Amino acid sequence: MSTSGPGVDTHEMVLIHRLIRREFGQLPRLLRSAAGDRARSKVIGAHAREMVSFLHTHHSGEDELLFPLLRERAALDPELMDRMDAQHEQVDNAVTGISAELPGWTASADAAAGERMAALIEAMMPTLIDHLAEEEHKLLPIVSVTVTQSEWDALGKHGMSAIPLTRRLVMLGHITEEADDAERQTFLQVVPAPARLAYKLIGHRQFTRETATIRR
Structure with missing residues (x-):
């Protein structure tokens, strides 16, 4: 406890x-x-x-x-x-x-x-x-x-x-998709800095590409 x-x-x-x-x-x-x-x-x-x-x-x-x-x-x-x-x-x-x-x-x-x-x-x-x-x-x-x-x-x-580690950046995109700026900033504060950077550089594009294919 x-x-x-x-x-x-x-x-x-x-x-x-x-x-x-x-x-x-x-x-x-x-x-x-x-x-x-x-x-x-x-x-x-x-x-x-x-x-x-x-x-x-x-x-x-x-x-x-x-x-x-x-x-x-x-x-x-x-x-x-x-x-x-x-x-x-x-x-x-x-x-x-x-x-x-x-x-x-x-x-x-x-x-x-x-x-x-x-x-x-x-x-x-x-x-x-x-x-x-x-x-x-x-x-x-x-x-x-x-x-x-x-x-x-x-x-x-x-x-x-x-x-899985290979899916965490995409799931981060799913979690924050409907968040406003304040919600997104607060949520990302608990994400380790390397993961935040990876999401910014790679993850968001991967998420956007995947969801466009899925939702067409």
Whole structure:
């Protein structure tokens, strides 16, 4: 347990939630756009796999590192936490179904498999959107005065550990895509200086090029 007192800036999670809403909101169209096109299904499949992994890691970090701390330290509404758990389970069930279809679809571009994945995402989106909004409005204010900086940093390291080194600059682009100047500056302050420079010189162009190909 950290010896420093509680108190953290949780706004970086808002940026991560924006990424999740945006990318999963676009995925059904992208999956359908690759029907019968194996070159495109390889591109969209890699993107979908990355986003599914990102969402799974985000939720597993909360389940393992954040929610237990909140239950231990804060006077939480039991119904709220039960709802958070149920929403995680619903989303994870959809993610499991998508993950089962993705490898075969990526290789085959089978239209029926793509439609099944698109339908799974569309069915889970209302739950996911409600979950992220409630987390931001009801949980993050509690987190900000309950969790220590080292504990918050551990949650961030958990998320980062699942992203391959070769993909971290691109994910930085995804996280900051909808950030305003102040949000971007604040977020980048916690990024090591060499990575900030690499993103400026290489990463942003790579992100822009990739997303243009994916979203066409």
